[in-house]
Amino acid sequence: MGNNSFYFIVVLVAALVVWRRTRSMYRPIKGNGRRLLLPIFFFIPGLALISSPEVHLRLWEDLLAVTAGLLLSTPLIWTTEFEIREDRNIYAKKNMAFVFAFLGVFVIRIVMRSYFTSLDSQSVAALFMIVAISYIVPWRVISYMKFRKVYLSNTKRSIGLG
Numbered sequence: 001m002g003n004n005s006f007y008f009i010v011v012l013v014a015a016l017v018v019w020r021r022t023r024s025m026y027r028p029i030k031g032n033g034r035r036l037l038l039p040i041f042f043f044i045p046g047l048a049l050i051s052s053p054e055v056h057l058r059l060w061e062d063l064l065a066v067t068a069g070l071l072l073s074t075p076l077i078w079t080t081e082f083e084i085r086e087d088r089n090i091y092a093k094k095n096m097a098f099v100f101a102f103l104g105v106f107v108i109r110i111v112m113r114s115y116f117t118s119l120d121s122q123s124v125a126a127l128f129m130i131v132a133i134s135y136i137v138p139w140r141v142i143s144y145m146k147f148r149k150v151y152l153s154n155t156k157r158s159i160g161l162g
Helices: 002-024 034-041 046-048 059-080 097-115 120-157
Strands: 081-083 091-093
Touching: 002 097, 034 120, 046 120, 059 097, 059 120, 081 120, 091 120, 097 120
Parallel strands: none
Antiparallel strands: 081 091
């Protein structure tokens, strides 16, 4: 039952992310884009898990987790774009490829979890925290940079410089 509740929570979180992302395609992004960086700060408590003395990961496992995270961030980065619409507001571009990329990343993470039965639960949790940090941080930082480029061009255009 414990394992089923884990998968239920994971599916619920993934559904929430997909719902929120598809909804954001229809709402303008407010402000200067700093809110795009907020999810990075949600990982601060996870850093305690990674550095816990109960976690026993080898350097190559850490490096493999970072590499997997960076690879998983690639489709998310490619499919996240922003645009200025008729109302002069900035929106996330309507892109269903993002939904498929996110779901693909989600499925890969679940499949990967089943391969790590030889590690204790703390180490597996730390490993997946490293993977999550390694794909969400680059994706969010690059998304912020993409947003700022559109935001600055919109600002220049609205004051007549562009």
